[in-house]
Amino acid sequence: MDTRQLKQEIIEYSKEIGIDKIGFASADVFGELKERLKRQQSLKYQSGFEKGSNEERTEPERLLPGAQSILSIAIAYPSRMKDAPISTKEDRRGIFARASWGIDYHVVLRDRLEKLSAFINEKLPDSVNKVMVDTGELSDRAVAERAGIGFSGKNTSIITPEFGSFVYLGELITNIPFIPDDPVEDSCGDCRKCLDACPTGALVQGGQLNAQRCIAFLTQTKDFLPDEFRTKIGTRIYGCDTCQVVCPRNKKVDFHIHPEFEPENEIAKPKLKPMLRISNREFKDTFGHVSGSWRGKKPLQRNALIALGHYKDKTAVEEMIGVMNNDPRPVIRGTAAWALGKIGTEEAYEAIKTAMEKEQDEQVLYEMEKGLDFLKEPSAK
Structure with missing residues (x-):
């Protein structure tokens, strides 16, 4: 042919x-x-x-x-998400990147x-x-x-x-020898908005990414998130869109061509507190069909705790104390303690001190110490 x-x-x-x-x-x-x-x-x-x-x-x-x-x-x-749900003081929400x-x-x-x-x-x-x-x-x-x-x-x-x-x-x-198409001309020019906007400086220079500092990568890791990135991650649960959102080439770009990719709002922008207690079965049923679930629930729950700390969500304190005391995973217990410290209430302070008496994991204890450092003067919070 x-x-x-x-x-x-x-x-x-x-x-x-x-x-x-x-x-x-x-x-x-x-x-x-x-x-x-x-x-x-x-x-x-x-x-x-x-x-x-x-x-x-x-x-x-x-x-x-x-x-x-x-x-x-x-x-x-x-x-863009149509009719995006609003994050309220009672029900704070996180966000999945558009690619998920x-x-x-x-x-x-x-x-x-x-x-x-x-x-x-x-x-x-x-x-x-x-x-x-x-x-x-x-x-x-x-x-x-x-x-x-x-x-x-x-x-x-x-x-x-x-x-x-x-x-x-x-x-x-x-193995078919098709005639190749011509490449598209690079049109970035002198623009550097993406480089300047990157929250962690992961874009080392135009076209070069240090993936180890990229929030999109960091949200998918399963260990404790390094301290320098915890405030940078903000309320992101999975991925990061900053370098795409600021790009002039993406201005007013919003295509809703394929129903399969339309966001389910309650999943794309989920309530954070329910994510802390979600079972494996519930996680699979709720998030299993989106690409952001591929690493399992642990990284997303860790990120949800960081987001609640970012919000200083006092309504989540009791639930987070339960996570700190009872979750079998050190990363989740430790991150909960850190986030409780960020929220900064008397109840959180006392809970961390009490939890330290029975905690045996060195990394978790280290995170608890960080939490207490945020709460040296709980009455002033």
């Missing part, structure tokens, strides 16, 4: 199945990316969530022998890509394809940039001309 004709048919079919943008790239080695990965590793800037070796992440033929092309897809998601609104995008994009693969196999039975969404070895952004989906912005996001950076990315490696 004429690959030019097949390419056009794939583009048309992609629109039918809900793919907003598709681009075609060569399967050549990503040489520049390989060098960048080496630099990131030497600087210890990687998150640790990355999959595969540098070779697997930059040499498509290692993933699919005989690879000739890579198809990159983009699907837009909303940037609606159904887990891994599921949705994989479905689209599998359909695309089946379509290609139907047209060309000898074709061999491999589908990947985010958790694969290849860099979705590097592929999308090469395929002309958008340019890589200073905030390290792919910025499309049509949908800004509010897009999910996925790719399909194939």
Whole structure:
């Protein structure tokens, strides 16, 4: 079959199945990316969530022998929540990043890509394809940039001309030699709003991210959150959108094309206190279908405690004392003690002192000491 004709048919079919943008790239080695990965590793800037070796992440033929092309897809998601619930003094709320609104995008994009693969196999039975969404070895952004989906912005996001950076990315490696598309011209110019707005300075320079300082990464860790980031995380439960929200290319960008990605308001902006006592079954039933649940409930509960401390929510003190005294997980007990100290009531002060008498975990005791340091003069609070 004429690959030019097949390419056009794939583009048309992609629109039918809900793919907003598709681009075609060569399967050549990503040489520049390989060098960048080496630099990131030497600087210890990687998150640790990355999959595969540098070779697997930059040499498509290692993933699919005989690879000739890579198809990159983009699907837009909303940037604004309709009728967003209000956080009140009685019911404080946290927030999930926009990329975790609606159904887990891994599921949705994989479905689209599998359909695309089946379509290609139907047209060309000898074709061999491999589908990947985010958790694969290849860099979705590097592929999308090469395929002309958008340019890589200073905030390290792919910025499309049509949908800004509010897009999910996925790719399909194939042994079909398609004519590649042209890259999109970088349009960041002298703008540095994302770099200046990053709460933790994780954006070291345009296009370079220290993932170890990125709030989006930190909200997914399971250990105690380092002190310097606890006030920075604010009321975020999962992820961070700051570098995208401030981007001029995202001004007035808000696409509600796919019902699957519409936020369920009570999940995207959940009440914090109920998150402290949620069971494993309730967590799975409530949050299991969103991408922000992939690390389990522990990081989200830790973040909820930090958010309640940020709010200085006195209505949560009794419940947080219960968590500090009874939760079997040291990270949760310790974070509860720290947050109680931030809230700063007489009741919290006495509860921490009492809890210290029976606590045996050294890290938890250290967090309790921090809590007491906030409460040296509880009567003045």
